[in-house]
Amino acid sequence: MIANYGYKDGSGEYYISIDTDKCIDCAAERACLKACPQQMFEIITDDYDDEVAWVKKEKTRALAYDCAACKPAGGYTSLPCTSACTPGAIKHSW
Amino acid sequence: MNAEVAAATAAPEKKEFWRWQENTWFDETKNWKDAKIITCGIDVGSVSSQAVLVCDGELFGYNSMRTGNNSPDSAKNALQGIMDKIGMKLEDINYVVGTGYGRVNVPFAHKAITEIACHARGANYMGGNKVRTILDMGGQDCKAIHCDDKGKVTNFLMNDKCAAGTGRGMEVISDLMQIPIAELGPRSFDVDVEPEAVSSICVVFAKSEALALLKAGYTKNKVIAAYCQAMAERVVSLLERIGVEEGFFITGGIAKNPGVVKRIEKLLGIKQLETKIDSQIAGALGAALFGYTLMQKQAAK
Numbered sequence: 064m065i066a067n068y069g070y071k072d073g074s075g076e077y078y079i080s081i082d083t084d085k086c087i088d089c090a091a092e093r094a095c096l097k098a099c100p101q102q103m104f105e106i107i108t109d110d111y112d113d114e115v116a117w118v119k120k121e122k123t124r125a126l127a128y129d130c131a132a133c134k135p136a137g138g139y140t141s142l143p144c145t146s147a148c149t150p151g152a153i154k155h156s157w
Numbered sequence: 158m159n160a161e162v163a164a165a166t167a168a169p170e171k172k173e174f175w176r177w178q179e180n181t182w183f184d185e186t187k188n189w190k191d192a193k194i195i196t197c198g199i200d201v202g203s204v205s206s207q208a209v210l211v212c213d214g215e216l217f218g219y220n221s222m223r224t225g226n227n228s229p230d231s232a233k234n235a236l237q238g239i240m241d242k243i244g245m246k247l248e249d250i251n252y253v254v255g256t257g258y259g260r261v262n263v264p265f266a267h268k269a270i271t272e273i274a275c276h277a278r279g280a281n282y283m284g285g286n287k288v289r290t291i292l293d294m295g296g297q298d299c300k301a302i303h304c305d306d307k308g309k310v311t312n313f314l315m316n317d318k319c320a321a322g323t324g325r326g327m328e329v330i331s332d333l334m335q336i337p338i339a340e341l342g343p344r345s346f347d348v349d350v351e352p353e354a355v356s357s358i359c360v361v362f363a364k365s366e367a368l369a370l371l372k373a374g375y376t377k378n379k380v381i382a383a384y385c386q387a388m389a390e391r392v393v394s395l396l397e398r399i400g401v402e403e404g405f406f407i408t409g410g411i412a413k414n415p416g417v418v419k420r421i422e423k424l425l426g427i428k429q430l431e432t433k434i435d436s437q438i439a440g441a442l443g444a445a446l447f448g449y450t451l452m453q454k455q456a457a458k
Contacts, residue, residue, distance in 0.1 A: 064310050066313060
């Protein structure tokens, strides 16, 4: 399942997509949890009883702001979350 | 000031134009006492609450009503509304699943499941196994969902940041125009020329813009048409992000508004699959069906 967390508003589309099929058998031992400086992710049991990462509910409406520090303007060449997620389950839309 | 602007800006009448039809239905050809497994789905949304009863995996009855200011009470009232009609008690129900915005506040639920999974499951029942793309136009959010032939979610996207393109937005326009909400859709087609969509992306600003259009000489029907078009454009842009596959289905209260639905179909170039079941109960129906599957799994152990 591709789960998209985020929103679209007048300034653009801000979604973090998590491919739960890749996330279920995580080869990176849930490295996304520690890699994100903003602690955006947590592990939940989804509706189909799979343990997967998701973006915390309270974080979904502020992605543009919370993720800004990890974007190139913040001095990063790659996003810590996507780099840490070796299964390639995490993607950003912007 | 023209008459329509004066009517819209005057002190509101006590009549609640936004108030949609609450609804109770049950299958009179069947007796729930004959069922081996009775499951219930309770969808406590931000605007409406539904209780659906499923007997041996088949829809038996439902109650749809306005959500009050207390989620547990809304859940109880929704279920009580259908149980009273058929002489059922809570003890007669084998399993209850809560879903929707207030799903964790259903006091008698055995399990809570997200409305995303439940709408997909409900749409699969209502529209058949050809359903692949679901647009759930809820009271205060909008979701685009892809599912497989069993109703399992494969992709989803939710916009809950603003009320544009939601049922609450339509209620606001209904009250502003002082036209019953059920009449908005049909009246939106009663225009000589289809107007441009309302441009504001926010319900609050759209309300101001609707008033400005009335002031500029638009008829009420033309303003409603402009608003329906705006709602359609907003949800289509949401759908386009995950793509639209054949087997399109709309759930939620707005699915009953042809003014929005026809415009969505026109923008997408695709017709939605039809159903005879009330689109507003999709989430609660899916929840009840999840409950039935869980009961079957337990019985098989």
